[in-house]
Structure formats: C-alpha cells, structure tokens
Amino acid sequence: MRNSLGLRSLIEEIGGVDQVGIDERVAKYATRSIKKHAKVFGLKLATTMVDLTTLEGKDTPGKVASLCQKALRPHDDSDIPPTAAVCVYPAMVKHAAKLLKGTSVKIASVATAFPSGQSSLKIRLAEVRAAVSDGADEIDMVINRGAFLAGELARVQDEISAVLEACGEATLKVILETSELETYDNIRAASFLAMRVLRPGDFIKTSTGKTSANATLGNNQVMLEAIRDHFLATGVEIAMKPAGGIRTAKEALHFLVAVKETLGDAWLNQDRYRFGASALLNDLVRQMVKEKTGVYQAPYTFSESTTAY
C-alpha cells in the first residue's frame, strides 16, 4: 500500500497543474467565434458524440425505449445523425439491446456501484460482467475516490485493471469524479493512473453527473493535456468524455474547440471524444434546424423535449 508520498511523487513525475493558468487558457476557448459552415459542422459532430443518458431511479424499459429511439433519430430531419450511444443503468441494458443491437448506436452502461463506487470489488466486477453479458458495448466505471484520497494509488489502479479485464471486448470509460478529487493536480494524477492501464480507445471521463460540479472546460483541459502527454510519451490514444453540466450547443462547441486546439484533428470523432448528456441533444438539434431554416423552432417541436410552455 502506498501512502500520500505516492501521490506526491506521481505528481512530481507527471508535472503539476496551475489552476490560474488553466482557467485562463480555457477562457480563450469560449471567445472563439464559430460561424456558418464551421458551426453546422461542429453541431453535427457534437451530435455524433453524444452519449444520450438517463440515470434515474425512475427509469423504466419504456423510458429507455424512447431514449433509444431518440438516439437513433434525434429529429425528423434525416440530415441529423444518430448519437454515439445511449448510457443507462445495468438493469436497463437488455431493454436497450432490443432496439439498438445491429445499429450504429452503442449501448453504454454505468457499472461498479455507480455513482459512489462504495461496494466491494467483487460486487462491482460482477455488475460489470452482467452488463456486458446483457449486451453493453461500453462500460462507464467509477474509480475508488476514497482509496485515491487515502493515497492508495496502487489499489485504484489495480481496480481499474480488474474492471478492464471484466469488460472483455467492451470499451471502458473511467470516471474520475473530478469534483471529489477537487484539485487539478489530483485530476491529472488520476488521469495518468487510469491511462497507464487502459487500452487505446478506452476513455477517461470527468464525472458521474451526480455531484454538484460536473464537466467544466477546466477539468476537460487538464484531462485533454494528460491524454496528449500520455500519447506523445507512449503512442497510446486515449479517448475523453466530459459528462454532466453541458446543456447547450454553445458550450459543447467550446469543448470541441478545446479538443481541436489541444489534441488536434485525430480526436475530433466519436471514437475519441464523447459528451455525456441528455438535454444537450435537443439544443444541438434546435441549433441545426435554426441554421437550416433561419428561425428558432418552439421547444415542443423537438421530441423528448423537457422544455415546454
């Protein structure tokens, strides 16, 4: 077992992060002016990157079915592409599978005692295996934040490895739960812990969406830079998923600007970048329809809209 010296020496090895500097850097992304074709391209790209998510106690097979339909066909306009995946609880995977198997839309399932991860490893692994055998293409796991903050870095990493093995062919997304790690130094350290055992194409992900603070341009940037440094050092391409809190198309474009200017063109696709979101999809659709017709449509024009008047 490592003590907190382990964390300090890891940070020393990978380099620390200055919070003021990161916040200043990301403020510039929000000043990029994305117009005309670039806007349409960005909106479409963002749509293909959405992991359309429902993670509620009140989820039912019926709710999941309508989510799947929405993911396959976000709007009547067939120019608007399907999303990357739907993201559901393990119990809902088999219901999603009925509608999505054989389509381009992947089934992602949170597992490992989401969102807290506070269960025994055995149970967490069993949950992963169950979700995969029910048809999940992708597993969104949570790291053991308690172990991380207690300085047990090896344990955090071993658990990620164990989950990875339980995934088999399924893609793994490792949720760091950035708001509980709190500092950018910790977020960078946790990113490296995960990336060093992940396969190319596996993801690191900001948050569960279940705490007060979720994806921000700041933690997104810290993780993108970690991915870049890991890639330049090893050649391994790790993917990224900010989740929670990105509700508007405009915000999504700012996140994509960060990807474009930090990792470049090779990460501007759904295999390398995703948005964990629900309300975002309809705003993307709304903006795309506006670009086409020149006017904003009423919220009720869009299926599954939760905004009404």
Added chain:
Amino acid sequence: MHSPKRTARPVARELLFGNLWEYDAAPESSPAFIDASYGLFIGGKWVAPKTRKTFYSISPRNEEKLSEIALAGAADVDAAYQAAAKAFPAWSKLPGSERAKYLFRIARLLQDRAREFAVAETLDGGKPIKESRDFDLPMAAAHFFYHAGWADKLNYVTPGRVLEPLGVVGQVIPWNFPLLMLAWKLAPALATGNTVVIKPAETTSITALKFASILQDAGLPPGVINIVTGAGDTGAAVVNHPLAAKIAFTGSTAVGKSIQRALAGTGKRLTLELGGKAANIVFEDAPIDQAVEGIINGIFFNQGHVCCAGSRLLVQESIANQVLSKLKIRMKSLRTGDPLDKNTDVGAINSRAQLDRIHELVASGVAEGAELYQPVCELPHKGFYFPPTLFSKVSQSHRIARDEIFGPVLSILTFRTPEEAIEKANNTHYGLSAGVWTDKGSLILKMSNELKAGVVWANSYNKFDPSSPFGGYKESGFGREGGKQGLLDYAKLKATF
C-alpha cells in the same frame, strides 16, 4: 496488455492540427465611425493645422487609407499649450470630487462605446479585435475609473502632506496600445488637477482623435485636454515647449534619452517608460503547460509590440527540450491573420517600418547561428504580417538576445541554476519586467528580490491593474504609472507644519 487485439499502433507520435474543422471567417462587423479627416483638438474645438499639412493613417491589416490627419507644427503645439495654460487655473481649483465626476463620465462613455473604439483600434493599429475588445478597452476604462476614485482623496495619498498639480503636462505616447497609453497618461494627470497637451503616435492617432468626442460629450472644460497629431517633429515641439511643467513619454529608449538630454536644466519634470527585453524564467518544477501558455502570452500578445514582452525565455536546461517541443505544438494552433477576425490570435504588424525592423533582426538571428522555428501559416497577401517565431540555441551575445525586437519573436536561452538565471536575466540594458515560473514560493521571492525589473510576474505574465505601479529600472525608464505611486509623478508634494 489486457486485450491483445487493441495494442498501441506504432504511430508517428505527432498531433495533427489540420483543417478538419476549419473556423469560418468571423469578421467583427460593428462600425468604427472613423471620420474621413481629423483636425487638431485644441481648446475644446477642432481646428485646422496652421501648417496646412496633413498625413494619412493607414490600416496595417490591408494598407488602406483610413483617415487624413492634421500635421501639427510648432505654432499648433504652442496654441495647444496656451489653451491648456488658460484652462489650468479653473481646472486645478475644482474640488477633487468635481474632477472625479468628469473622470467617471469619461470612463462610462468609453464603456458605452467600447466596441466602436475596439474596432477603430484594430483597424488603425493592427492588433487582434479580441485583444482590443477584451483588453485595451476595458483596461482603458478601468484606468479612468480608478483615478476618478483618487481625485477627491489626494490628501490621503501621503497623509498629512498635500499634493499640488504641476501645471500643463506634455505627453507623448506610442503606437502599441494607443488608447490604453492615452488612458494611462491622461487619467492620473486629470485626477491630480493638471491640464494636458498629448500627442499620439503618427501611425495610430485615430482612437485618440475619436476620444476627443468623448471629452466633448463628457463636457470637459475646453483646454483641459488638447490633442495634437504628427510625427517626431511634433513630438519634439511638445517636449520642448517652455510652458510644459512635466513631460511624460512612453516609447523607445533612444528617443527617451534624447528627451532627457533636451530637458536637462529646464526644470521640467520627466517620466520615461521605455523599452524592455524581459526575461521569462522557467524552472524545472514549474507547471509546464501553464508556463508554455504564459510564454506564448508573454511574447505573442499584441504581436510582441509590448514593452514588457517576455522576449527572452530563460529555461532550465533539464526541461529545455520539453518546453521547446510543447511551445512548438502550442504555436501550431495560433491563428495569425486579419486582426478584425474574432478568431485571430496574432494580428498585423503596426507599420511597414516595424515589419522591416523585425525582418532585419530575425535575419541577424539566423546569420548568428540561432535556430529558427515558425509554424506553417498562410499570411494575408496585403498588409504587414509576420509569423510567430522562436529562436532556440540563442546565446547572450546574439543581437536577438540583446536588442528589443518589438515583434512576435522569442529568443530561448537556457540556464542551470537560479544564480545563473539571475545573472542572465539582469544582463541587459533594460529592466522593465520579468516572469518567474516555479512551484516553489520561496524561489519566487528570492528571484523577485534579485531581478532588476520594475514588475515581476509570478506564474503569470502580462497582468495589469490600474492599482499596480508600472515602470522600469535602468534604461527602461523612470517614474511609475498606475497605483498610488503614479499620482506622485503628476504632483508636487508639499509638507506644511
């Protein structure tokens, strides 16, 4: 390791910053309302120059004429001084709280018309619209707000002592931050009760002239601020006028020295804010990505037309390669081009003359054996542009390590120990600013104590605040602008017992 099917491809480990998602042109479309011609602003009125001469201000973004500007001669400058002298008694006797009202009004009017002024600044000077919009204009307004706050509190600057105004102040300002430098100069002068004759740089007169309309709208008494335009001869007339109680100059060290010579024995007060060749010092324990961002910001902000630009990067040898490669990656996503485009990071070089100077110094760097790097970028065909440039393998004796280039050109030197960093940083005629990047607080304090520079930024660069005094050591000048200390350069201190 875990899944044999998905192992790392033996890829060339290079990031591709291509055109998969190219931003469309996003030109700022707000009008700048630039008049076809401008006279001189003397005694609250527009007057034609007695020289009957004019010159054109052109836009460095495309070399098109923007406006015809009056060329002030000695007689015009004299008229401006007479107007300022006439306005001085009433203005200086106004209660501070009344002068504050004018300053607050000017600040608010500047905010109201910020976009228009930002566009004018970008058209005339070539700086990216995002900088004039997000930096120059807000900061100019902030200086008026800050000094408005001081105007009625002058008795508390040095408690128990009285600050008295100097009289008529002559001010000559540069072309890199035309409106902001005007604000830096005018705000403290007015707050302390002086009247002013100010001359903007000949390539960037427009925002100063537009500013005259703000003075009119604010109802500033005629003659309190007089604006004369022209080049070096006009500047000399401003500097040498017998009515001037003080000269404030921002510009090159060579001109600053000649002003100091001319003023010797005249009894005029003088403050000089001159050139710089700032060291930006990066230690091995620094947060590298943020340091890289700070280096980029330090040298490419305003195309490097910044007297405090971090133009000498001193990087610890152990991390030199890492920093260099990260700098190169970062430079690939810098966008150089039309300054009016909202996505432009590096705009146009201010003038043909400055572009020629940059070319000459860069050529000397190559000739002296430094290693040049410029990212691939397509520059506009018309206008004055220079790509972001860095030189590695630079040594202390290279011209590019000693002369102020005043362009988007970074010279990279290395050091091994803090002592060596201090020696190299201080091994320059200049001493305006410096940057220190390290995670170690005590090292920041040690460096700050040892660096011969008026401003030291720790883990940041190019940070400005009206409340912070700005000014240099050595040949970077003397006097301070901003803060409580800046007020003292516009006042006589009187102790009454």
